[in-house]
Amino acid sequence: MLDIRGLRKTFNAGTPNEVRSLRGIDLSIPEGMFLVVIGSNGSGKSTLLNAVAGSFLPDEGSLHIAGQDVTRWPEHRRARLVGRVFQNPFSGTAPTLSIAQNLSLASRRGMRRGLGLAQGGEQRPDMLSRVRSLGMALEERLDNAIGSLSGGQRQALTLLMATWLKPSLLLLDEHTAALDPRSAEQVMRITQQVVSRDRLTTLMVTHSMQHAVTYGDRLVMMHRGQVIHDFEGAEKRRLRPADLLARFEEVRRADLLEETAADLLRRRYV
Amino acid sequence: MTLLVAALTIGLILALLALGMLVSFRIFSFPDLTAEGSITLGAAVATILILHGQPPLVATAAACVAGSLAGMLTGLIHTRLKVNALLAGILMMTALYSINLHVMGRSNLPLTGHSTLIDHAASIGQLISGGAESLQVLGRELSWHDLSAFVMVLIAVATVTAVLAWFFRTHLGTAMLATGDNPQMVRALGVDDRAMMTLGLAVSNGLVALSGALLAQYQGFVDAGMGIGMLVWGLASVIIGETLVGSRRLAHLLIAAVLGSLLFRLLVAIALRWGLDPNDLKLVTAAFVLAALVLPGAIGRLRMRQAGGT
Numbered sequence: 226m227l228d229i230r231g232l233r234k235t236f237n238a239g240t241p242n243e244v245r246s247l248r249g250i251d252l253s254i255p256e257g258m259f260l261v262v263i264g265s266n267g268s269g270k271s272t273l274l275n276a277v278a279g280s281f282l283p284d285e286g287s288l289h290i291a292g293q294d295v296t297r298w299p300e301h302r303r304a305r306l307v308g309r310v311f312q313n314p315f316s317g318t319a320p321t322l323s324i325a326q327n328l329s330l331a332s333r334r335g336m337r338r339g340l341g342l343a344q345g346g347e348q349r350p351d352m353l354s355r356v357r358s359l360g361m362a363l364e365e366r367l368d369n370a371i372g373s374l375s376g377g378q379r380q381a382l383t384l385l386m387a388t389w390l391k392p393s394l395l396l397l398d399e400h401t402a403a404l405d406p407r408s409a410e411q412v413m414r415i416t417q418q419v420v421s422r423d424r425l426t427t428l429m430v431t432h433s434m435q436h437a438v439t440y441g442d443r444l445v446m447m448h449r450g451q452v453i454h455d456f457e458g459a460e461k462r463r464l465r466p467a468d469l470l471a472r473f474e475e476v477r478r479a480d481l482l483e484e485t486a487a488d489l490l491r492r493r494y495v
Numbered sequence: 496m497t498l499l500v501a502a503l504t505i506g507l508i509l510a511l512l513a514l515g516m517l518v519s520f521r522i523f524s525f526p527d528l529t530a531e532g533s534i535t536l537g538a539a540v541a542t543i544l545i546l547h548g549q550p551p552l553v554a555t556a557a558a559c560v561a562g563s564l565a566g567m568l569t570g571l572i573h574t575r576l577k578v579n580a581l582l583a584g585i586l587m588m589t590a591l592y593s594i595n596l597h598v599m600g601r602s603n604l605p606l607t608g609h610s611t612l613i614d615h616a617a618s619i620g621q622l623i624s625g626g627a628e629s630l631q632v633l634g635r636e637l638s639w640h641d642l643s644a645f646v647m648v649l650i651a652v653a654t655v656t657a658v659l660a661w662f663f664r665t666h667l668g669t670a671m672l673a674t675g676d677n678p679q680m681v682r683a684l685g686v687d688d689r690a691m692m693t694l695g696l697a698v699s700n701g702l703v704a705l706s707g708a709l710l711a712q713y714q715g716f717v718d719a720g721m722g723i724g725m726l727v728w729g730l731a732s733v734i735i736g737e738t739l740v741g742s743r744r745l746a747h748l749l750i751a752a753v754l755g756s757l758l759f760r761l762l763v764a765i766a767l768r769w770g771l772d773p774n775d776l777k778l779v780t781a782a783f784v785l786a787a788l789v790l791p792g793a794i795g796r797l798r799m800r801q802a803g804g805t
Contacts, residue, residue, distance in 0.1 A: 299687075301681075301682045301687045302685070304682065304683055304685035309683045317680055319681075320677065321672075322672060330669055330670060335684075335685035336685070339666055339667060341665060343665055387683075
C-alpha cells in the first residue's frame with residue numbers, strides 16, 4: 226500500500242546547519258498493516274511521516290501509495306489517498322468553524338468542492354452517529370465552534386475526520402504526545418478501534434515505548450535517518466518496553482564509541 | 496433629510512468595500528492594500544465603459560471582473576512568488592495607479608450627461624411616484640431621485656450580502672473559511688490553500704471594485720486619488736460592525752459590516768456638519784481604527800492586572 230524506496234532528504238544543504246534527516250529509507254507497508262515507528266529525537270521519524278504526507282519533496286527516492294507514484298505530488302493532492310492526524314491537537318481542525326462544518330469539510334477529503342450546500346440535512350444523522358461513537362458526548366455540540374473543545378476532544382475529532390472517507394493510508398504523527406495521560410489513552414483506544422474496524426493501513430510515529438509495544442503489527446526503530454531495527458509477527462508481540470530501552474542504549478553506546486574513536490584519531494593525527 | 500439619505504447611500508455603497516475587507520482581512524488576516532487601487536479601478540472601468548455607450552449594468556459587471564483580476568494577481572504574487580502579504584498589496588496598488596490613469600486617460604473623469612444605474616433607478620422611481628418631484632418624510636422634504644438611488648443601492652447590497660452568506664455555506668465557501676482558520680488542516684483535507692487564498696482575494700477585490708463602480712455612478716465622476724485611505728475606511732466599518740453585533744458567526748459578521756459602514760458614514764456626516772475640517776477626516780479615521788485595534792487588548796490586560804492585584 227505504501228512503498229518507500231531510497232528516500233533521502235537533507236535540510237539546509239551546503240550550510241553549517243546542514244541536517245541529513247533521511248539517509249536512504251526503504252520501507253514497505255502492505256495493505257491493512259499497522260506499522261509503528263519509534264526513534265529518539267532527531268532520528269527522522271517525524272520527517273519520514275512528513276515526507277509521506279508531502280509537507281516537502283524528497284531529494285532522492287520514490288514514494289508509491291496505493292500503486293500510484295506520488296513522489297512529486299503536492300500535499301493537498303496526496304490528501305486524496307492519505308488521512309492525517311497531527312501531533313498538535315490544534316493543527317487538525319479549524320477552530321472558528323463548528324464541529325459540523327469541520328466534519329463536512331472532511332467528508333469531501335480530496336474531492337472537488339463545488340457550490341453545493343455543505344452539511345446539508347442528509348449528512349446530519351451520519352455525523353451524529355459517528356460523533357456519538359467517540360463516546361465524548363460531543364454529538365450534542367455539533368454546532369459549537371471546535372476552538373471551545375479540549376485537546377483530547379479535538380484530537381479525537383481529527384482522527385474521525387482523517388478516517389471519515391476510508392484513506393489508503395492513515396498517518397499518525399505522535400498524535401497523543403501533547404495530551405494529558407487520560408486523553409492520550411482515550412484517543413489511543415479510539416485509534417485502535419477505527420484502525421481495526423476499517424482495516425486501515427497505518428503508519429504511526431510515537432515516542433511512547435508502551436504504545437509502541439502495545440499497538441501495531443510491526444515496529445520499526447529509526448536512528449539518524451535510517452531504519453536500524455524491524456520487528457514483525459511473533460518477535461513484535463514478544464517485545465517489551467525494556468527490550469526497546471536496551472536497543473536504544475545500544476545505539477547510544479555505539480554513538481559514544483564513534484565519538485570517542487573520532488576523538489582518539491583526532492588527538493593522534495591532527 | 497437629503498444629507499441623511501446621501502450619507503446612508505454612500506454608507507451602503509461603501510458597505511460593499513467593507514464586505515470585501517471582511518473577506519480579505521477577517522477571513523484570511525490579509526491586510527490587502529490592493530483595495531485602494533481596485534476601488535478606483537472599478538470606478539474607472541465602469542465610467543469609461545458608460546462613456547463609450549455600454550449599458551451601465553454591463554459596465555458595472557465589467558468593473559467587478561477587473562477588480563477580481565487585480566485581487567487574483569495579488570494572490571498569485573503572494574502565494575506563488577512568496578512576496579510578503581503587505582508588500583504584494585502595495586505593489587499591486589502602485590501598479591494599479593498607473594493602470595487606472597491609462598483606463599481613464601486623465602486623472603479626473605466626469606460622467607455627466609450619461610445614463611447610469613442611478614439614473615435607471617431614478618426613472619423607475621419616477622414611474623412609481625407618478626411624476627412627483629419629492630415627497631414628505633417625517634415632515635422633511637425628500638426627492639424621489641435620492642430615494643430611488645438609496646433603494647436601488649439597498650437592494651444591490653442586500654443581494655450581495657445574501658449571496659455571500661450562501662456562498663460561505665457551500666463546500667467551496669466552507670473550505671475558504673477553513674483556509675483562513677488553519678491552512679495546514681485544509682491541505683491535509685485536499686484543499687489547495689494557495690488557490691483558495693487567491694480566490695478569496697479575487698472575491699474581495701471584486702466586491703471592492705463593485706463598490707467603486709457604484710460610487711462613481713452615484714457621485715458622477717471618478718478621480719485617480721479616490722482610493723486613498725479606503726482600506727482604513729473599510730476596516731473602520733468592519734470593526735464598528737463587529738462591536739455593534741458582538742457575534743463571530745459569519746452571517747452576523749456580514750450584516751455587521753454593512754451596518755458598520757452605514758453607521759460610520761453617518762458619524763462622518765455628523766462630524767463634518769459639526770465643523771470637522773474635511774482634511775482631518777482620514778487622520779481621525781486612522782486614529783479611530785488604531786484605538787479599535789489596540790483598546791480591546793489593553794482593556795483586557797488592565798482587567799487582568801486589577802484581578803491579579805486584589
